Amino acid sequence: MATLTLKSEEAYIDQFGPTLNYTPVGGWDSREPDKMVKTHCCFCGVQCGIQLKVKDNRVIGFEPWEEFPVNRGKLCPKGVKRYMQNEHPDRLKAPLIRSEDGFREGTWEEAYSKTVSEIRRIQQSYGKDSFAFLGGASMTNEKAYLNGKFARIALQTKNIDYNGRLCMVSAGAANKMAFGIDRAANPWSDIPKTDVIILTGTNLAECFPILTDYIWKARDNGAKIIVIDPRITPIGRTADLFLPVRPGRDSALCHGILHVMVKNGWIDEDFISEHTEGWDAVRELVKKYTPEHTEKITGVPAASIIKCAEIWGPAKKSMLLHARGIEHHTKGVENVLSYINLVLSTGRIGQEGSGYGTITGQGNGQGGREHGQRCNQLPGGRDINNPAHRRQVSDFWGINETDLPGEGLTACEIIDAIERGEIKGLLSISFNPLVSIPDTARTRKALEKLEYYGAIDFFLNETARFADVVFAGSLQEEDHGTVTNGEGRCIRLNQSVTPPGDAKLDWEIICELGKRLGQERHFAFTDPGEMFKELTAASKGGPIDYSGMTHERVEREHGLFWPCPAPDHPGTPRLFEGGQFAHADGRAKFHAFEYRPPAEDVDQEYPIFFTTGRVVSQYLSGTQTRRIGSLVDQYPEPLCEMHPILAGKLGIKDRDLVRVATRRGEMTLPAQVVKSIRPDTVFVPYHWSGKKAANQLTNRRLDPISKIPEFKVCACKVEKAGSR
Numbered sequence: 001m002a003t004l005t006l007k008s009e010e011a012y013i014d015q016f017g018p019t020l021n022y023t024p025v026g027g028w029d030s031r032e033p034d035k036m037v038k039t040h041c042c043f044c045g046v047q048c049g050i051q052l053k054v055k056d057n058r059v060i061g062f063e064p065w066e067e068f069p070v071n072r073g074k075l076c077p078k079g080v081k082r083y084m085q086n087e088h089p090d091r092l093k094a095p096l097i098r099s100e101d102g103f104r105e106g107t108w109e110e111a112y113s114k115t116v117s118e119i120r121r122i123q124q125s126y127g128k129d130s131f132a133f134l135g136g137a138s139m140t141n142e143k144a145y146l147n148g149k150f151a152r153i154a155l156q157t158k159n160i161d162y163n164g165r166l167c168m169v170s171a172g173a174a175n176k177m178a179f180g181i182d183r184a185a186n187p188w189s190d191i192p193k194t195d196v197i198i199l200t201g202t203n204l205a206e207c208f209p210i211l212t213d214y215i216w217k218a219r220d221n222g223a224k225i226i227v228i229d230p231r232i233t234p235i236g237r238t239a240d241l242f243l244p245v246r247p248g249r250d251s252a253l254c255h256g257i258l259h260v261m262v263k264n265g266w267i268d269e270d271f272i273s274e275h276t277e278g279w280d281a282v283r284e285l286v287k288k289y290t291p292e293h294t295e296k297i298t299g300v301p302a303a304s305i306i307k308c309a310e311i312w313g314p315a316k317k318s319m320l321l322h323a324r325g326i327e328h329h330t331k332g333v334e335n336v337l338s339y340i341n342l343v344l345s346t347g348r349i350g351q352e353g354s355g356y357g358t359i360t361g362q363g364n365g366q367g368g369r370e371h372g373q374r375c376n377q378l379p380g381g382r383d384i385n386n387p388a389h390r391r392q393v394s395d396f397w398g399i400n401e402t403d404l405p406g407e408g409l410t411a412c413e414i415i416d417a418i419e420r421g422e423i424k425g426l427l428s429i430s431f432n433p434l435v436s437i438p439d440t441a442r443t444r445k446a447l448e449k450l451e452y453y454g455a456i457d458f459f460l461n462e463t464a465r466f467a468d469v470v471f472a473g474s475l476q477e478e479d480h481g482t483v484t485n486g487e488g489r490c491i492r493l494n495q496s497v498t499p500p501g502d503a504k505l506d507w508e509i510i511c512e513l514g515k516r517l518g519q520e521r522h523f524a525f526t527d528p529g530e531m532f533k534e535l536t537a538a539s540k541g542g543p544i545d546y547s548g549m550t551h552e553r554v555e556r557e558h559g560l561f562w563p564c565p566a567p568d569h570p571g572t573p574r575l576f577e578g579g580q581f582a583h584a585d586g587r588a589k590f591h592a593f594e595y596r597p598p599a600e601d602v603d604q605e606y607p608i609f610f611t612t613g614r615v616v617s618q619y620l621s622g623t624q625t626r627r628i629g630s631l632v633d634q635y636p637e638p639l640c641e642m643h644p645i646l647a648g649k650l651g652i653k654d655r656d657l658v659r660v661a662t663r664r665g666e667m668t669l670p671a672q673v674v675k676s677i678r679p680d681t682v683f684v685p686y687h688w689s690g691k692k693a694a695n696q697l698t699n700r701r702l703d704p705i706s707k708i709p710e711f712k713v714c715a716c717k718v719e720k721a722g723s724r
C-alpha cells in the first residue's frame with residue numbers, strides 16, 4: 001500500500017502548489033461527449049442548471065441548460081469551472097488510515113472496522129453523547145436526512161449538528177420567530193416585479209452572481225436599489241442609495257429607518273392590526289432612534305437614513321433580501337428581526353413583487369437545514385423538544401420515543417466540548433472546521449485531543465489531516481438526489497459519473513456504518529430514490545412538508561417549492577398570501593430588541609473593525625476552488641482591503657505587507673488599498689488555510705439564540721510589516 005507523506009498542514013501547503021494548475025494529460029477535452037447530463041452547479045444556493053459533458057466516465061466540460069428557469073443557461077465564474085475538479089490528482093480514491101508515519105491507503109474493511117470499534121469503545125467508556133457527528137449543507141436532502149437518522153439511531157448521540165450553523169441559522173431562527181416558518185417568502189421571479197429592493201449584508205454580485213440579473217431586470221422596470229454594507233461591493237456601486245453601515249450596527253440602523261417611517265405615517269396600520277402582533281413595543285422602541293442618534297451608532301449619515309425611509313416607506317411594492325453580513329453576529333437573530341420589522345410595518349409581504357428572503361449560501365443551504373441534521377431538529381422540520389413531534393418521528397422510524405436522543409450541542413459548541421475533553425470521538429462529513437470556524441488555534445487544540453476522528457470527503461481537507469480514518473466519499477456529480485435552493489425550490493441532481501478508484505458514495509459509507517452498528521433494518525437503502533421516498537413520507541404533516549414530491553415530479557416540473565403536501569399539490573412558490581402566517585394564530589410577530597454592540601468592539605488597543613467574507617472566484621474553505629487553477633489565478637491569496645485614509649495614517653501603500661492582529665491571533669498579508677471600504681474597517685476573505693486563514697483572528701462568541709459565531713465583526717490592529 002502506498003504511504004502518503006502529507007502529515008501536517010504545512011507539508012500540505014508546500015505540496016499544494018504544483019497541483020494547482022493541473023491540466024489532465026492531453027489537455028481539457030474538446031472531443032464529442034458520450035452524454036450530456038442535466039443537473040445543477042455544486043456551489044452556491046442559487047443552484048443554476050447546467051449540462052455536464054461526460055466522456056469515458058469523466059466530466060470533461062459543460063454546456064448551458066437554457067430551459068432551467070432560475071438561470072436560463074447563465075453561469076458565473078465558478079459555475080463554468082466547476083467541472084475541472086473531478087479529475088484532480090488530489091481526489092481521494094481509497095480510504096486513508098493514520099499510521100505511525102502519516103496516512104497510508106487502506107481497505108474499506110479496515111476503515112469500517114476501526115471506526116466501529118472506536119465508536120463502541122468511546123461510547124462504552126464515556127457515554128453515548130461523547131461521540132459527535134458533524135454534517136454539512138453542500139450535500140443532498142437525502143444525505144441530510146440520512147445523517148440525522150444515523151446519529152439518532154446508529155450512534156444514539158444527541159450531539160449532531162452541521163456547517164449551516166456557521167451560515168444561515170440566525171435567519172432561520174428569526175424567520176421562525178417572526179413568521180413561524182423558515183423559508184424565503186418569495187420566488188426570485190418576484191424580484192423584477194418590485195419597486196424598491198433593499199439588499200443588506202450581501203455581496204450579491206460576487207456571492208450569488210446570477211441573482212444580479214434579477215436585480216438589473218427590476219431596475220430596468222424602474223425599481224430603486226438600496227444597498228447596506230460597510231463596503232461598496234460591486235452591486236453597491238450601482239445602487240440608487242448606499243448606506244455604509246459600521247460593522248455590527250444593523251439593528252440600530254433599522255430602528256432609525258423605522259423611526260422616520262412612523263413619523264411620516266408610512267405604516268400600514270390595517271395590516272398590522274389584522275395580521276401581526278407586537279407592533280406597539282416596536283413603535284415605542286424606535287422613538288429614540290432619531291436619524292441623528294442612529295447616525296452616531298451606525299456611522300450612516302442622518303440624511304441617508306431619512307432618504308432610505310423616503311424610498312422604502314411609501315413604495316407600493318418592495319423586496320428585502322439579506323445574507324450573512326447581518327447574520328454572522330452575536331445579535332444575528334436580532335438584526336434579522338429588526339429588518340423584518342421594516343417589512344411587516346409596511347404590510348408588503350405575501351404578494352406578487354412584495355416580500356422578503358434570506359439568500360441561502362451553500363448549494364443545499366435550505367434543504368440541508370430541513371431534514372433533521374440539526375441538533376434540535378427531526379425530519380420534516382420538526383422540533384426535537386416537542387413531545388408530539390418526537391412521537392411522530394419515533395413511530396415513523398419504529399423506535400421507542402425514549403430511545404430518541406434529545407437536543408444536543410451546536411457545531412461550535414461541539415468543538416468547544418472536544419476542547420474541554422467532554423466529547424472524545426467525531427465523525428464529520430462535508431465540513432472543514434479548521435478553516436471555517438473562528439479561532440483556529442483553539443480548533444487545532446481540540447482536534448489534537450480527539451481519541452478518534454473520522455472524516456468523509458473527496459479531498460483531504462485541512463481538518464481531515466487530524467483524522468484517524470479518512471473515508472473517500474463522493475463528489476456532487478457522482479451521485480443523484482435532490483437539493484433545495486434559496487427560493488425553497490426542491491430540484492433534481494442527476495448522476496454524471498461514478499466515483500473513481502475505490503471511492504464510494506457518501507451514503508453507502510454512512511449506511512454501512514449504520515449496519516455495522518447493529519441497525520441493519522434502518523440503513524438498508526440501495527439508492528437515493530428510496531431515501532427520498534422515506535424523507536418525504538417522514539415529512540408528511542410536519543412544518544416542512546415534502547410529501548407530495550417524487551424524484552420524477554421534481555425533475556419534470558423543474559423543481560417544486562415546499563410545502564407540497566400531496567401528489568397533486570402544485571407546491572408553494574410564494575408564502576403568506578392573504579397575510580396568513582405559519583404561527584398557530586396566523587399572525588406574524590414583531591420583535592423589539594434594543595440595539596447592543598458586538599461582543600468585541602473597537603478600543604484603544606484594537607481600534608479597527610475586522611470583517612471577513614468572500615470573493616467571487618473562491619468558495620468557502622477553498623478545498624474545491626483552490627484546486628481549480630483558473631480560479632486561483634483570479635484571486636491567488638488573501639488580501640487585506642483597507643481605505644486610503646487608514647492606509648495613509650499607517651504609512652501603508654497598496655500591496656505592502658501588513659500585520660493584522662486580534663486578541664486571538666495575527667496574520668501577515670498584502671494590503672489592497674481601495675476607496676470602497678469604510679476607513680474604520682478592514683476586510684479579509686476567508687478561503688485559505690494555515691497562516692493564510694482569516695479565522696486565526698475571528699471571535700468565537702455566539703449568538704445566544706442561533707449559536708452562529710461573530711464572523712463579521714471583531715476588533716483588530718494593523719501595522720505595516722514590509723514592502724513588496
Ligand SMILES: Nc1nc2c(c(=O)[nH]1)N[C@H]1C(S)=C(S)[C@@H](COP(=O)(O)OP(=O)(O)OC[C@H]3O[C@@H](n4cnc5c(=O)[nH]c(N)nc54)[C@H](O)[C@@H]3O)O[C@H]1N2
Binds near residue numbers: 044326362
Ligand atoms: N464566490 C462565492 N460565492 C459564495 C460563497 C463563496 O464562498 N464564494 N459561499 C456561499 C455561502 S455558503 C454563503 S453563506 C454566501 C454568503 O454570501 P454573502 O453574505 O453575500 O457574502 P459575505 O462575503 O460573507 O458577506 C456579505 C457582506 O457583508 C458585509 N458586512 C460585513 N459586516 C456587516 C454588517 O455589520 N452589516 C452589513 N449590513 N453588512 C456587513 C461584507 O462587507 C460583505 O460584503 O455566499 C455563497 N456564495
Ligand SMILES: Nc1nc2c(c(=O)[nH]1)N[C@H]1C(S)=C(S)[C@@H](COP(=O)(O)OP(=O)(O)OC[C@H]3O[C@@H](n4cnc5c(=O)[nH]c(N)nc54)[C@H](O)[C@@H]3O)O[C@H]1N2
Binds near residue numbers: 433
Ligand atoms: N471568517 C469567516 N469564516 C466563515 C465564514 C465567513 O464569512 N467568514 N462563512 C461561514 C459559512 S457561511 C460557511 S457556509 C462555512 C463553510 O465552511 P465549511 O463547511 O467548513 O466549508 P466547505 O469548504 O464547504 O468544507 C466542506 C468540505 O466539504 C467537502 N464537500 C463538499 N461537498 C461534499 C459532498 O457532497 N460530500 C462530501 N463528502 N464532502 C463534500 C469539501 O471538499 C470540503 O472539504 O464557513 C463559515 N466560515
Ligand code: SF4
Binds near residue numbers: 042046071074077208
Ligand atoms: S451563481 Fe452559484 S449556482 Fe450559479 S453558477 Fe455561480 S456558483 Fe454556481
Ligand SMILES: [Mo]
Binds near residue numbers: 166167168361362
Ligand atoms: Mo454559508
